[in-house]
Amino acid sequence: MPKKNEYNRMIMDPYDRYELMVNGTVVQTPIALASMAGVVDAEYALARSENAGMVCIGGYSIDEATMAASRLLVESGREEFLTDNPIAEIRAQAQILVESGLVVAVNMRGSAPESFAAVARAVGPGLVYEIDAHCRQEPIIATGCGEALLHDTGKLEETVRALKAENVTVSVKIRAGVADDDRALARALWQAGADILHIDLMDFGHTKLRQIRNACPLILIANNSISSFSVAKDMLAHGADLISLARHADPETLASLNEKIAAYADETGWYNAPKQLCRGGDIRSLTFCCMPVKKCPLLPVLETLGISRNEFMSLKLNGVKNTPIEGGENTCFGSLAWCCKSSTPCIFRNMALQEAGLSLPDYMRYKRRLSEKLMKRVFEGDAFYATE
Structure with missing residues (x-):
């Protein structure tokens, strides 16, 4: 039989615990599964859904230029999601996850703003649409996508606006330290209409996160090497609304993080309260x-x-x-x-x-x-x- 505090954590309503909603959906726990091309799909998410609140499926290449780049990556030995009909594939993957309890985002790589808008127009508002401004593989960068967007912020902002014109929730996945000024970038993306900023913090840690938190009111997802509660707590205390895991998203790590974050939330009343x-x-x-x-x-x-x-x-x-x-x-x-x-x-x-x-x-x-x-x-x- 569970101990009393464990029982309380099981029955406490997730909204009362975290007061966190994304795309109109209550987030069960502030842990996200970050996209990994060729790996993170509906099957992967379902296997981890008990201890996650959000999943970013993909990344999916969504137009001819980025699909050609993905084929080159496959030839070089990388795993990729390759399909002749990315819209149908994204719709099918999302349908599998309808009853999962997860907030579902789709990480997309496209060579033009209209490519992103076309997917949102076809699939609808049930998903969060995440712009991949993170991938640093040369074939993807050559299409003007991935990390290239951090050097062409005008195009990135245009892509955000194109998606928002379809009345959907927009996330942008970035790599910290690539743009000239991450704080200015965060403000520009917020003003363009983004809802979420998913940040690979690289080696910058919570200092960079705090700077971005002070620059915009977006939902922030902190990413990179967050596999222990002490690191997760540090990220939450410096401005993260969620943390995300990629290679470390094994069921044991996720279960440990979920349990400890829930216990901390119940103990303190504010799971990501800032330091003074x-x-x-x-x-x-x-x-x-x-x-x-x-x-x-x-x-x-x-x-x-x-x-x-x-x-x-x-x-x-x-x-x-x-x-x-x-x-x-x-x-x-x-x-x-x-x-x-x-x-x-x-x-x-x-x-x-x-x-x-x-x-x-x-x-x-x-x-x-x-x-x-x-x-x-x-x-x-x-x-x-x-x-x-």
């Missing part, structure tokens, strides 16, 4: 900052964001209005709005939570909602409190 700003956290951590009354890392961040001290105070206080963390008169600044992350010991915060009847996980859930309101101001420029 003064400890290297991304800007979501503004939710944990105290009142801007002393010299600290908060002040230059506010200046960079174009938010005055007075506006910041209004944002936070209005953001918790009529919620259980509005109170806390015996805390340092008279409201739980200004209190720190639950992992930081604080007797005054904990006394206020006890008086309010809130657990630490509940507190973190409200801090997450406050963070979302603050991010709306940062990225949309809207003073949300003016309309509430």
